Amino acid sequence: MTETVTVAAPAKINWMLRVLDRRADGYHNLETLFQTISLHDEITITPAETFELDCDDSTIPTSRDNLVLRAAILMRERFSTPPVRVQLRKRIPAGGGLGGGSSDAAAVLVALSRMFVPQAESHLPDLALQIGSDVPFFLIGGTAYGTGRGEVVTPLPGPSPIPLLLSFPGVSVSTADAFRWLDDSAKKSSRVGASRIRDLVLNGLLDGASELTNDFEPVVFERMPELGAIKRGMLAAGAAWSGMSGSGSTIVAAFRDVASRDEAAARLSGQMNVVSAMTT
Numbered sequence: 578m579t580e581t582v583t584v585a586a587p588a589k590i591n592w593m594l595r596v597l598d599r600r601a602d603g604y605h606n607l608e609t610l611f612q613t614i615s616l617h618d619e620i621t622i623t624p625a626e627t628f629e630l631d632c633d634d635s636t637i638p639t640s641r642d643n644l645v646l647r648a649a650i651l652m653r654e655r656f657s658t659p660p661v662r663v664q665l666r667k668r669i670p671a672g673g674g675l676g677g678g679s680s681d682a683a684a685v686l687v688a689l690s691r692m693f694v695p696q697a698e699s700h701l702p703d704l705a706l707q708i709g710s711d712v713p714f715f716l717i718g719g720t721a722y723g724t725g726r727g728e729v730v731t732p733l734p735g736p737s738p739i740p741l742l743l744s745f746p747g748v749s750v751s752t753a754d755a756f757r758w759l760d761d762s763a764k765k766s767s768r769v770g771a772s773r774i775r776d777l778v779l780n781g782l783l784d785g786a787s788e789l790t791n792d793f794e795p796v797v798f799e800r801m802p803e804l805g806a807i808k809r810g811m812l813a814a815g816a817a818w819s820g821m822s823g824s825g826s827t828i829v830a831a832f833r834d835v836a837s838r839d840e841a842a843a844r845l846s847g848q849m850n851v852v853s854a855m856t857t
């Protein structure tokens with residue numbers, strides 16, 4: 578019998594995000610630079626008689642809206658995987674643009690495949706996209722260039738580990754709303770291009786910080802000015818770069834070294850909640 582398996586499901590940030598055009602299927606083509614970070618959820622999977630999902634955070638739904646459950650159901654439908662008990666230790670805040678639910682789902686796809694159907698591995702990107710646009714990225718992690726809906730992912734050689742601070746304001750942003758706000762603003766963005774992005778990564782990212790922009794920031798900051806204030810606070814505290822992750826609401830800041838990150842964390846801790854992390 579297959580043993581219990583425990584896997585880490587990392588959060589992601591977006592170093593940059595450009596929303597290009599709205600497609601006939603309602604999604605948007607985009608261009609982004611994904612990055613997994615050390616902040617992670619923990620998932621333990623044990624063979625069981627019936628499917629069960631436990632979560633240590635009572636605010637997370639354990640119904641069919643939970644992406645972990647969707648991943649398990651897809652694996653059962655497609656590859657007849659047996660029932661399992663999934664224990665989810667949540668550390669990544671939900672609705673914060675850090676991809677927690679997507680990462681949990683990707684981790685379950687990979688774990689179930691390894692436990693029961695190794696031959697399913699090549700089909701996982703297809704299943705992942707049925708769950709959400711950024712789930713395929715989490716199958717590879719690290720630093721990756723994303724296009725299409727975000728599911729066309731090209732791994733890049735990652736920069737040396739970069740110290741980060743994350744601030745989670747007490748509000749969350751619906752991704753679908755944020756795309757609508759952008760459509761209403763009628764702002765069109767253009768592609769930076771794979772080769773420029775690769776160069777930025779090879780140069781360690783922080784020297785090109787002014788190019789690492791997120792198209793969602795203006796429309797989200799307009800409605801939630803406290804997020805813009807957090808970004809300004811991060812930069813004033815010495816961050817080499819700061820930006821919103823995904824469609825928000827987490828504000829991320831990157832620092833040249835751990836000492837300056839820790840100094841900024843101490844300075845900012847009275848004004849906002851901050852969590853330290855590293856790129857992975």
Ligand code: C5P
Binds near residue numbers: 604607709753
């Ligand atoms: O794919 P996912 O379920 O994560 O997307 C949530 C919502 O965000 C979609 O229903 C869609 O409204 C919007 N979206 C989009 N274009 C993308 C990704 C997401 O319009 N590339």
